[in-house]
Amino acid sequence: MDKNYSLYYIKRNVIRITLLIVILCLVLGYFSIMERTSGTIRVVFPPAATSSNMYPSSKIKINCSTWRKPLHNVSALSSQITLAPDRFLYPGLIFGPNNQIIGLFQSIYVAIRLNRTLVVPRFGTHYTEGEIQSVPDYQRIDVDHLCSFVSCISIEGFHKKCNGSMDVVFQAMLSKMRDVKKFQRDTKMHIIMNEEYKLSDYFVGNSLQSSEKRTNKANIPFYPCCNNKTSFNWLSSNQQVIRRTFNTTASCALFASAYQPLTLMSKGQIAIPLDKNYTKVRQIKDDRLYMAIINSVRRPKCITQLADAYIDANIGTDEFVAVHWRYDTDDWLRVFRNQKKYELCEVITNITSEDVARAIINNLPLLHDKNAMHSRNISAAVSVYIATPPSLKEFKLEIFDHLENLDSRIKKVPLDLDVYLSKSVFNKCWNSTGWVSLPDILSLIEMEIMRKSKYFFYSYESTWSDNIRPLRWTRSEGKIQRLFEASILDLSKTVMKKRIKRNRLLHLKK
Known part of the structure; x- marks a missing residue:
């Protein structure tokens, strides 16, 4: 009996310990998930500096208060363009x-053209980060700057004014049902749709030329501007056309899938703010208004502050070169292959890191203007910062090696951005303010670094570069001056072609 009792006792304790271990693992797993979904992801950086001599320091101090969520009292801000306070537009x-x-x-x-107060929307993480998470407005844009330009309202205010539901959807392009459901989750607002209509994956409307509005069986009007054969039929920016297309007295509107339905583009233009004497909005030309809008959407103050501190500590001057090479196989090339732009993909895959380096050296004015070099006292070194997707890190390092071999005046910015951010002050701000996405922070800071550079080699067909270029201007002696920019792809393509031609000639001589 004693022996059997001992075996029973041992078995019972083993079972208890096993259950405790399982429960402990489940609890730890739960807190890990909660930590990730709540936006307080633990970030692993290189060890923070233990001595001020290890990493360059900046005179610019990082203020964690600029990272915190604003009070969302945006409706109280005085806006340059005042819109109707009882009609709203939420950007999907x-x-x-x-x-x-x-x-x-x-x-x-x-x-603005519909005279509807803008609802400051929520954003989303990039799909390459895994499951897409909702990102608060203050983690992507400077809300105060935007709302000082145009009448705004927070999502909370929108929800209250509209009694928790949106009563009209403006269909900018073909809208997937999963996207519309996300807009509902982000706003915590309801769009009434019957069960039959929910079975459809798309909201599909008539073409833009149709003057008839389409109403589903739930009597929720949809104002389509897209042909059901394509997602990218453009809507004229003419304000009469827009008002006629989305003509409704309904107060609470969703602008569904508002990626690029308008004919307006920012490429090659400068985003200059409106003068204070612009009071009659309807008289402002379309392109002029659009550029002022782009100027109103700036990156968050904390991001600008971090970029300034990084430049101050690691470069020390605005006379530096910034390069954006976007063309990774994981994302950019995959998308363009799907769009059947095979020729462009083939060009990019044939360009080498040395081609890119030679393109920079050959086309950087600072290296070829002796007077400019002497007057700026930059005869010894020209700092270069290169931004690439993480998967192209080795390619970036190869470009730096070739740059330094081709011209001894070129120097790499000494400290990588992620290492710089390993400083404890950044970790303190990051951990205490609930930012959702570290890749977002890195990307936004690099965009500010590109914007502040004197010379910018941008990536053709990249929205990342496109969102930087219009803001690269300076005012000198009362005049607007565009800062230097050039397409690194076009320049590298020229170098590549010359290299291939030269190699063929050498081969023929042999």
Whole structure:
């Protein structure tokens, strides 16, 4: 009996210990999930500096208060353009972070032309980060700056004014049901739809030319502007056309899937703010208004502060070169292959890191203007910062190696951005303010670094570069001056072709 009792006792304790271990694992797993979904993801950086001599320091101090969520009292801000306080437009943003910013530009334009107060929307993380998470407005844009330009209301205010439901949907392009459901979750507002209509994956409307509005069986009007054969039929930016297309007295509107429905584009233009004497909005030309809108959408103050501190500590001057090479196989090339732009993909895959380096050296004015070099006292070194997707880190390092070998005056910015951010002050701000996405922070800071550079080699067909270029200007002696920019792809393509031609000639001589 004693022996059997001992075996029973041992078995019972083993079972108890096993159950405790399982429960402990489940609890730890739960808190890990909660930590991730709540936006307080633990970030693993290189070890923080233990001595001020290890990493360059900056005179600019990082202030964690600029990271915190604003009070959302945006309706109290005095706006340059005042819109109707009882009619609203919520931008339904889709695709990647920079596509979402373009969607915001176009939504602001539509809100102004329709005289509807803009609802400051929520954004989303990039799909490459895994499951897409909702991102608060203050983690992507400077809300105060935007709302000082145009009448705004917070999502909370929108929900209250509209009694928790949106009564009209403006269909900018083909809208997937999963996107519309996301807009509902982000706003915590309801769009009434019957069960039969929920079975459809798309909201499909008539073409833009049709003057008839389409109403579903639930009597919720949809104002389509897209042909059901394509997602990208453009809507004229003419304000009469916009008002006629979305003609309704309904107060609470969703602008569904507002990526790029308008004919307005920012490429090659400068985003200059409106003069204070612009009082009659309807008289402002379309392109002029659109550029002012782009100027109103700036990156958060904390991001600008971090970029300034990084430049001050690691470069020390605005006379530096910034390069954006976007063309990774994981994202950019995959999308373009799907769009059947095979020729462009083939060009990019044939360009080497040395081609890119030679393109920079050959086309950087600072290296070829002796007077400029002497007057700026930069004969010894020219700092270069290169931004690439994480998957192209090795390619970036190869470009730096070739740059330094080709011209001894070129120097790499000494400290990588992620290492710089390992400083404890950044970790303190990050951990105490609930930001959702670390890749967002890195990307936004790099965009500010590109914007502040004197010389910018941008990536053709990249919304990341496109959202930087219009803001690269300076005012000198009362005149607007555009800062230097050039397409790194076009320049590298020229170098590549010359290299291939030269190699063929050498081969023929042999």
